[in-house]
Amino acid sequence: MSSPGVQLTVEDKQVVLDNGILQLTLAKPGGFVTGLGYNGVDNLLEVANKEDDRGYWSVYWSKPDARGGMDRIIAAGFKVILESEEQVEISFTRTWDQSLEDSNVVPLSIDIRFIVLRGRSGFYTYAIFEHLEGWPDFDVSVLRAVFKARKDKFHYMAMADNRQRIMPMPDDRLPPRGQPLAYKEAVRLIDPINPDLRGEVDDKYQYSCDNKDSKVHGWICQDPSIGFWLITPSIEFRTGGPVKQDLTSHVGPTTLAIFVSTHYAGTDLELKFRGGEHWKKVFGPVFFYLNSASGETDTSHLWNDAKLQMQKETESWPYSFPVCADFPAxxxxxxxxxxxxxxxxxxxxxxxxxxxxxxxxxxxxxxxxxxxxxxxxxxxxxxxxxxxxxxxxxxxxxxxxxxxxxxxxxxxxxxxxxxxxxxxxxxxxxxxxEPPRDGPTLWEIGIPDRSAAEFYVPDPNPMYINKLYVNHPDRFRQYGLWERYAELYPKDDLVYTVGTSDYKTDWFYAQVTRKISSDPDTYQATTWQITFTVDDLVQSGPYKLRIALAAAKNSELQVRINDPKADPAHFSTGVIGEDNSIARHGIHGLYWLFNIDVKSSWLTEGDNSIFLTQAMSKSPFQGVMYDYIRLEGPPKSDPKKTK
Incomplete structure (x- = not known):
């Protein structure tokens, strides 16, 4: 039996796309999604929210050197791009002009599209953003599509085989049920509606994911059995490459399609427009997939089906059906x-x-x-x-x-x-x-993989546990791990002895500041020490110290050789990094590699020490994560014989 054709109904204030499987309702001409009917449920989106707060595109932006805000995009024009029984594609547009100079409307021409296909259990959305020559300078920190499902139905979130669980309710995050922690995104659940979650920490950053792995995530309703999934078939339109991290799904129940963000990177990933430059880009399409099961079923059935659909969407990329000259087939x-x-x-x-x-x-x-x-x-x-x-x-x-x-x-x-x-x-x-290399490896710490995951990640404070990450490969996603450093090293800092210490147990995953116990709002810089021996010191040429960082947050890493008080330091990175990966459980942000000449006169034959000082100490979240450290000896005349 063939599927019914797609029907488009255009009314005065709304548009409905119906393919017999789902009914997608959008405000006209605003372009935000007000309703999503499926499997006998009139609306899977949060009906308690205002109509423009259920499914929408938004931009966080600012004028240069000014405080910004969110522009929840409300279109001014509506157009039918294609209407047939096989496919309906509609467009909602908004164009900036000088009359909007002092408004919160971002200076962009925006065309947001929605597509429903015959027989397809879901809908596609994408957008075309354009900045025309001569338009004002501005910055964009976040560009995303947001969908908020019904909190009375969707309680189970899944984003990976080993990252899925029953989630708290949004009300659990509010006092007195929830207790805010060091920043507003992190909340300890004091009296949650589901008592099984009592004492856990909820933080949306605990569900972040690398671009390369963020292919499908979403929510499951168990009565009736329905899945609501975001499928991202390609990362070509996302910023920062394959290992850029970003948000996925979190308490709301909210599902995010992130296209631009400064999370785990800082302002380096902002879109900055200067001098009236012309720019145009297509973000998406992404696919919002719906699935269901008859009768009672476990969550794995819907999750596995969503993964299969993700594979189909990925294999179909680039899609052939969008009617868009800027999206090439x-x-x-x-x-x-x-x-x-x-x-x-x-x-x-x-x-x-x-x-x-x-x-x-x-x-x-x-x-x-x-x-x-x-x-x-x-x-x-x-x-x-x-x-x-x-x-x-x-x-x-x-x-x-x-x-x-x-x-x-x-x-x-x-x-x-x-x-x-x-x-x-x-x-x-x-x-x-030919990777950076001057001489033979004398010693090394860690694995050069742009992550600090191989180092010692402590158990969380029992007061701040997310049960999902107990005995989990991503144990670094627990809240408050930075505080454990001062507990392990209350007075003296970490000392690592080459040849004796093991980086898996003796190298803390992040070099953070130390809280002063007598003054909880005061922090001090920390200095880590690497001790090692040099046999047969070579005087003729420099040694080389290579330090790869997996993350940095408002940090200055100072390196001193055998003199902890050398002023100035033998090397300094200067103040670097805005990725905030320590607070956001990221285990990596942006990658930094520093290649440092070490004069043989700084070393001694026998025992030596390298002192690593993270000198910035105004907050608990300032610090660095190391990826890999290596000391090389001077060049050899025949390196092929040297291991």
Whole structure:
């Protein structure tokens, strides 16, 4: 039996799209979603909210050097783009003009689209944003689509096989049921409606996820059995590349499609428009998928079905159905392939394949600039064990080819620009990455994987537990772990002895400030010490200290060699970082690599110490997370014989 065709009903103040499976109702001409009917439920969205607070697009923006706010986009124009039994696509538009100069309306031309297809259990949304030449300067910190499901029905959230649970109610976060903690997003549940959650911490940042992994997340209603899911089939339109972290679903029940944000990065990821530049970008489409089960069913059935649908959507990318000249179909895109090899003669006597490397095309910039890129498109893949890679469905344009390899420090960048044209296929010869290396490894701490997850992550304070993360691979997502440092090291700081200490148990996951017990609002800087021995000190050339950071928050890392009071320090990063990953349980933010010359005169034959001081100490959240530290000896004349 064939599915009924899609029906479009346009009324004075609303528009309804109905394909016999779901009924999507939007305000006209405002463009926000007021209703979503499915499986006998008139509206899956929160009916207690105002109509413009159920499903909408929004932008957090500000004028340069000014405090900003949210523009919940309310359109001024409505248009039917395509109407047939197979598909309905509608458009809601708003254009900025000079009369809005002093309003909270962001200076952008905005076209928000919704699509319903025959037989498809869900709807698509995407948007075209454009800044025209001569329009005002401004900054955007967040651009997103928000959907709020009914709190009386959707209580179970899922975002990964091992990250799903019954969630608190929104009322549980308000006093007296909830007790705010160090920041407003974190709340301890004192008297939750569900008594099984008593004493737990709820914090939306505990459910953050890397772009590369944020493919499907959402909510389950168990009576009747319904799933409401956001499926993101591609990350090409999201900022910051594959390991940029962002929010997913959280108490509300709220589901977020984040396209631009400064979370886990800071202002480096803001969209900044200056000098009246022209810019245009398509965000999405993303798919809001609905599924159901007859009778009683466990949550895994709906979750597994959502994952299968996600796979179908991903395999269908780029979609062929959007009626948008700025969203090119597959035959209008190009592809590239090649093989990446690593040359490190101090480790291997021949070039080795870059296994599981992240390889991507992003707008031109310096090596590693992709993690701060925010206005263009990015296209990423992972290499095969032999180092080969292939990136398909790339939009036309000029790119640089970038890569980074788990287990290898630094960033690779191909030396030439890559031009992708419609239907083109660029074939590259073997590419060679020579990671930073001056001499043999004398010692190393950690794994160069852009994360601090391998270091010692303490158990949380029993007062601040989220039960989901007990005995969980993501144990770092517990609230308040930064406070445990001062409990473990109340007076003296961490000392790590090379050859004796184990970074899994003896290197705290973040170098944070220490709270002064006599004054809870006062914090002090901390200095960590690495002790090691040098045999056969070489006087002829510099040693090299390489420090890779996985995160930094308003920090200054000072490095001193054998003199803890050296002034100035032998090296300083200066004040860096705004990623706030310590407070937001992120285990990584932006990646930083510092290559420090260590004069042989600073070292002694025998016992030595490196002192690492994080000098900024105004808050508990200032600090750094280390990714990897390595000390290299002076260059060898025949590195192939050196391990």
């Amino acid at each position: 597959a035959d209008k895109r190009g592809a590239i392939n090649g093989k990446l090899l690593i040359r490190d003669r101090y480790l291997h006597d021949k070039d080795v394949p870059a296994d599981s490397a992240y390889v991507g095309l992003a707008p031109p910039g310096e090596a590693g600039s992709w993690q701060r890129e925010n206005k263009g498109y990015q296209f990423w893949t992972k290499s095969e064990p032999d180092g080969s890679f292939s990136i398909s469905n790339v939009q036309t344009g000029v790119y640089n080819l970038y890569a980074w390899v788990p287990g290898v420090i630094g960033d690779y960048k191909y030396h030439e620009d890559i031009t992708i044209t419609s239907g083109s296929h660029v074939e590259l010869n073997d590419l060679l990455y």
